[in-house]
Amino acid sequence: MTKENINSKCTLNQAMEMGLTEEEFKLICKRIGKTPNLTETGICSAMFSEHCSYKSSKKWLKTLPTSGNHVIQGPGENAGIIDIGDNQAIVFKIESHNHPSFIDPYQGAATGVGGILRDVFTMGARPIALMNVLRFGETGNALTNHLLSGVVKGIGGYGNCIGIPTIGGETNFNQSYNSNILVNAMAIGLVNKNKIFYSAASGVGNPVIYVGAKTGRDGIHGATMASTEFSDNTESQKPTVQVGDPFTGKLLLEACLELMKTDLILSIQDMGAAGLTSSSIEMASKGNVGIEIDLNEIPLREKNMSSYEIMLSESQERMLMILKKGAEEDAKKIFKKWDLDFAVIGKIISEKKIVLKKENKTVCNLPLDFLVNDAPELNREYEIKISNVNLDNKNIIRDKSIKTIVYEIIGNENFASKKWIYEQYDSSVMGDTISIGNKSDASIVKIHNSEKDQFQGKAVAVSTDCNSKYIFNNPIEGGKITVAEAARNLIVSGAKPLAITNNLNFGNPEKKEIMGQIVGSIKGIKDACEQLNTPVVSGNVSLYNETNGKSILPTPVIGMVGVIDDIEKVIFMNAKNNETLYIIGQDKNKYDGFLQSSFYQEIFCDDFLGQVPQINLKKEKNLHDFIMKLNDNKIINSAHDISDGGLLPCVIEMLLLNKLGININLPPRIKNPNKENLLFLHGWLFGEDQSRIIISTNKPNKLIEFSKSENIKIYCIGKTNNTGVVEIPKYDSICINKCLDLYNNTIPNLFS
Amino acid sequence: MRVAIVVFPGSNCDRDIFEAIKSISKKVPEFIWHKETNIKNFDLIVIPGGFTFGDYLRCGALASNSPIIKSIKDHASRGGAILGICNGFQILTETKLLPGTLIRNNVLKFLCHDVKIIVQDTLPSPFTWGFKPSTKLNVPIAHNEGNYYINDNELKKLIFNGQIAFKYEENFNPNGSVENIAGVLSENGRILGMMPHPERSVFTHHNSLDGRLFFKKLIEQLLSL
Numbered sequence: 013m014t015k016e017n018i019n020s021k022c023t024l025n026q027a028m029e030m031g032l033t034e035e036e037f038k039l040i041c042k043r044i045g046k047t048p049n050l051t052e053t054g055i056c057s058a059m060f061s062e063h064c065s066y067k068s069s070k071k072w073l074k075t076l077p078t079s080g081n082h083v084i085q086g087p088g089e090n091a092g093i094i095d096i097g098d099n100q101a102i103v104f105k106i107e108s109h110n111h112p113s114f115i116d117p118y119q120g121a122a123t124g125v126g127g128i129l130r131d132v133f134t135m136g137a138r139p140i141a142l143m144n145v146l147r148f149g150e151t152g153n154a155l156t157n158h159l160l161s162g163v164v165k166g167i168g169g170y171g172n173c174i175g176i177p178t179i180g181g182e183t184n185f186n187q188s189y190n191s192n193i194l195v196n197a198m199a200i201g202l203v204n205k206n207k208i209f210y211s212a213a214s215g216v217g218n219p220v221i222y223v224g225a226k227t228g229r230d231g232i233h234g235a236t237m238a239s240t241e242f243s244d245n246t247e248s249q250k251p252t253v254q255v256g257d258p259f260t261g262k263l264l265l266e267a268c269l270e271l272m273k274t275d276l277i278l279s280i281q282d283m284g285a286a287g288l289t290s291s292s293i294e295m296a297s298k299g300n301v302g303i304e305i306d307l308n309e310i311p312l313r314e315k316n317m318s319s320y321e322i323m324l325s326e327s328q329e330r331m332l333m334i335l336k337k338g339a340e341e342d343a344k345k346i347f348k349k350w351d352l353d354f355a356v357i358g359k360i361i362s363e364k365k366i367v368l369k370k371e372n373k374t375v376c377n378l379p380l381d382f383l384v385n386d387a388p389e390l391n392r393e394y395e396i397k398i399s400n401v402n403l404d405n406k407n408i409i410r411d412k413s414i415k416t417i418v419y420e421i422i423g424n425e426n427f428a429s430k431k432w433i434y435e436q437y438d439s440s441v442m443g444d445t446i447s448i449g450n451k452s453d454a455s456i457v458k459i460h461n462s463e464k465d466q467f468q469g470k471a472v473a474v475s476t477d478c479n480s481k482y483i484f485n486n487p488i489e490g491g492k493i494t495v496a497e498a499a500r501n502l503i504v505s506g507a508k509p510l511a512i513t514n515n516l517n518f519g520n521p522e523k524k525e526i527m528g529q530i531v532g533s534i535k536g537i538k539d540a541c542e543q544l545n546t547p548v549v550s551g552n553v554s555l556y557n558e559t560n561g562k563s564i565l566p567t568p569v570i571g572m573v574g575v576i577d578d579i580e581k582v583i584f585m586n587a588k589n590n591e592t593l594y595i596i597g598q599d600k601n602k603y604d605g606f607l608q609s610s611f612y613q614e615i616f617c618d619d620f621l622g623q624v625p626q627i628n629l630k631k632e633k634n635l636h637d638f639i640m641k642l643n644d645n646k647i648i649n650s651a652h653d654i655s656d657g658g659l660l661p662c663v664i665e666m667l668l669l670n671k672l673g674i675n676i677n678l679p680p681r682i683k684n685p686n687k688e689n690l691l692f693l694h695g696w697l698f699g700e701d702q703s704r705i706i707i708s709t710n711k712p713n714k715l716i717e718f719s720k721s722e723n724i725k726i727y728c729i730g731k732t733n734n735t736g737v738v739e740i741p742k743y744d745s746i747c748i749n750k751c752l753d754l755y756n757n758t759i760p761n762l763f764s
Numbered sequence: 765m766r767v768a769i770v771v772f773p774g775s776n777c778d779r780d781i782f783e784a785i786k787s788i789s790k791k792v793p794e795f796i797w798h799k800e801t802n803i804k805n806f807d808l809i810v811i812p813g814g815f816t817f818g819d820y821l822r823c824g825a826l827a828s829n830s831p832i833i834k835s836i837k838d839h840a841s842r843g844g845a846i847l848g849i850c851n852g853f854q855i856l857t858e859t860k861l862l863p864g865t866l867i868r869n870n871v872l873k874f875l876c877h878d879v880k881i882i883v884q885d886t887l888p889s890p891f892t893w894g895f896k897p898s899t900k901l902n903v904p905i906a907h908n909e910g911n912y913y914i915n916d917n918e919l920k921k922l923i924f925n926g927q928i929a930f931k932y933e934e935n936f937n938p939n940g941s942v943e944n945i946a947g948v949l950s951e952n953g954r955i956l957g958m959m960p961h962p963e964r965s966v967f968t969h970h971n972s973l974d975g976r977l978f979f980k981k982l983i984e985q986l987l988s989l
Contacts, residue, residue: 165873165874168874172815172874172876172906172908173774173776173815173818173819174776175776175777175814175815257818258815258818259773259774259815259817259818259819259820260818262773262774262776262815263773263774350773351773435875435876435877436873436874436875436876437874437876438874438876438906439876439906440876440904440906440961440964440970441776441777441780441813441906441964442779442780443779443780443783443784443963443964443966443967443970444969446969458969461783468968468969469969579969
């Protein structure tokens with residue numbers, strides 16, 4: 013496609029090769045009143061791709077709550093923004109780089125990190141933290157090892173070099189991701205509320221500026237690739253993977269932030285998916301103006317690039333800006349200092365069109381409204397499938413000792429510590445990191461220089477979550493639980509949840525049960541976000557995560573951000589000796605638990621089909637308010653949410669660091685071992701009933717007092733001791749050192 | 765007291781050092797761009813960590829040819845104090861202001877975690893004077909090329925002169941460095957290169973305050989001259 017003939021009309025076959033359907037191509041011809049040439053068709057195809065147009069999900073995304081008193085910017089910009097007081101705001105977004113990371117794990121993951129960082133700093137924010145959510149296929153196979161090692165090196169390669177700490181995330185393994193791994197990167201930035209930059213272009217005649225790296229042939233039509241299924245010849249798509257350069261990324265970051273201190277920039281946007289095409293079209297259409305670009309002015313890395321290639325290239329580390337008229341020279345000086353390309357490539361025009369020129373000829377002339385507003389919005393058929401399996405605990409429970417079960421859960425790759433992974437990321441650069449890894453349920457960074465006199469400062473807490481088993485079994489309830497768990501993770505870290513970004517990873521939406529997973533989980537997320545007052549401010553959708561017709565488990569990832577108004581209130585997970593452990597939200601008469609869809613079921617039954625635990629969002633919210641109240645009153649020494657694995661594994665996680673022991677206080681009903689009680693005990697110890705939090709305290713009387721006045725149920729688990737043994741009286745005892753060994757060494761043993 | 769922090773394209777610990785020194789000395793350090801050629805009258809020059817020029821060539825190799833290097837060498841020849849941390853250490857070995865070289869971690873991975881380093885019995889130096897030999901400091905590392913290598917003859921010289929400033933704990937050497945070396949001094953004791961990041965253990969929200977102690981002792985010594 014390198015030879016260029018601007019007069020040649022695109023054929024239907026060529027259009028379909030670029031990813032358009034026959035219907036879409038006909039619509040394009042009709043609306044623009046002509047048959048488009050190849051460049052024009054390429055631009056339409058990119059704008060109409062699932063990746064840019066959200067055509068399958070748009071109808072449902074619109075139903076999500078996106079506003080709130082603290083929301084400064086919701087979806088629709090490069091990233092979402094929330095107010096954290098003191099004239100400061102947090103900018104954040106999550107984005108997937110799934111397809112490229114499978115083809116080239118290092119570059120795919122690295123450019124995923126680079127891209128999300130640009131989304132954040134293009135709004136004027138200095139990035140302060142990175143998170144990432146990863147899903148790989150089953151362990152013990154060579155491909156998983158290769159992909160994991162490449163992805164981890166890629167994330168580190170970009171984040172470490174650019175000097176933004178990677179502070180957390182999630183890594184899980186399941187065979188459904190064997191041929192479709194997930195790499196979702198999230199960036200969090202800090203901005204002065206009066207210095208936020210937006211992307212809407214303005215001012216007819218104002219110069220359009222290209223800055224950053226040169227344009228090459230990498231990543232051409234990446235957005236279209238991300239909008240189709242993989243097949244066996246995936247390897248042949250390598251040319252559509254972009255190549256990242258974190259060093260140029262760092263220079264671009266510093267140069268942009270330096271220029272943003274002036275008042276020369278009117279609007280700015282990064283060139284992400286579909287490169288120059290989507291950035292120029294989105295900027296112009298948001299500003300209700302048109303844009304004219306001279307392709308001869310684009311800094312190129314390769315010779316003889318066609319208009320099509322220049323417009324669809326996804327070369328990294330590039331930004332598009334509209335400057336005030338006459339500001340070019342001053343701006344150029346800054347980019348020259350940082351040795352970056354700076355080119356005036358066009359101007360804003362009044363007519364709402366995108367006009368591209370090359371060698372003084374018009375190579376593209378398309379109406380903007382059509383490209384943005386007429387992109388198809390599909391009403392795909394869907395069926396929300398709720399599992400019809402309903403199992404009794406009798407059918408799930410296995411005849412194994414408690415100890416064996418605990419060791420198997422803690423030594424499972426989806427439970428064990430991911431230290432081996434996160435130690436490959438620079439987590440402490442910038443000097444503001446407070447909590448990473450398993451120090452607390454959420455990852456925490458301090459707001460730089462927020463301390464004053466005796467006040468130690470503020471912090472931002474972030475949690476990423478997704479429980480695919482629950483969502484597979486019940487998309488709506490599973491969606492609710494995923495949001496609730498993210499919020500709980502912030503609450504037990506001392507933060508107040510504020511807003512979310514989401515990354516909806518699913519299979520092929522043309523299948524109605526997949527579309528049902530999308531619709532159902534969005535419904536659940538909507539309900540939970542409304543009840544917990546955490547609106548959705550940004551997000552990303554990644555569909556077609558299928559290979560040869562086999563879909564991944566539904567994986568709508570939630571990235572939630574909260575604020576800690578005084579870092580003295582930060583709560584860590586590890587208990588100390590001689591503290592009393594309580595479960596907040598647990599009835600003392602409870603002597604059983606919900607084992608369907610649980611970690612227990614998955615590990616010991618090799619299956620997870622069933623019902624999902626109930627969630628009552630009102631009760632969940634009350635629990636959160638109660639924990640915040642306890643924390644304000646300094647009653648909590650450490651805290652941890654009960655999720656994967658249930659009560660006992662989560663209690664053990666709190667004891668690991670200090671190698672403590674405890675005598676578990678069992679409910680009277682099941683104190684004496686017999687066959688029936690053993691059945692209940694398994695449920696009680698490993699059930700995943702929702703809305704429960706474990707805390708440790710030295711002030712049990714005060715806790716009891718508060719729980720009575722607030723009418724919250726609590727249950728005393730026992731007092732920590734330094735024996736290093738977890739005693740389940742009359743049943744079994746568990747060795748903490750053995751747990752610690754399994755917890756720390758499972759992942760290194762699998763991947764070293 | 766005047767402290768210069770040299771900034772190269774790709775430096776990324778410059779702000780962290782700035783905050784650490786400002787908080788301890790109550791004086792504001794100055795950032796110096798790598799294209800400067802005439803810097804004078806500084807009591808301490810700090811070369812911070814990062815990935816100068818992307819470290820796409822050997823780490824620190826491109827930075828060691830920057831215009832500012834001549835000024836830094838002049839400062840060294842006048843007996844001025846220089847501290848290179850992480851990539852700064854790599855730049856100091858590339859410029860030959862410090863002996864030895866830093867190669868890839870023996871585990872072939874970037875590593876970021878807390879380590880304990882042990883202060884050695886050194887020649888007189890402002891960087892170690894305030895600590896009793898064998899004192900342990902808890903500071904984080906974050907590097908991919910921290911594996912210090914030097915040939916046997918030169919190593920003997922280092923040991924004989926007391927130029928080894930810090931060692932990792934036996935059995936806890938994260939990168940495979942010779943003799944567990946974590947930091948080395950110049951022959952006159954005025955230049956220190958170290959892989960760990962003392963500027964990341966300075967504030968109460970950090971895992972330790974040992975880096976604060978390190979800078980406090982260093983500043984006291986530099987001020988006393």
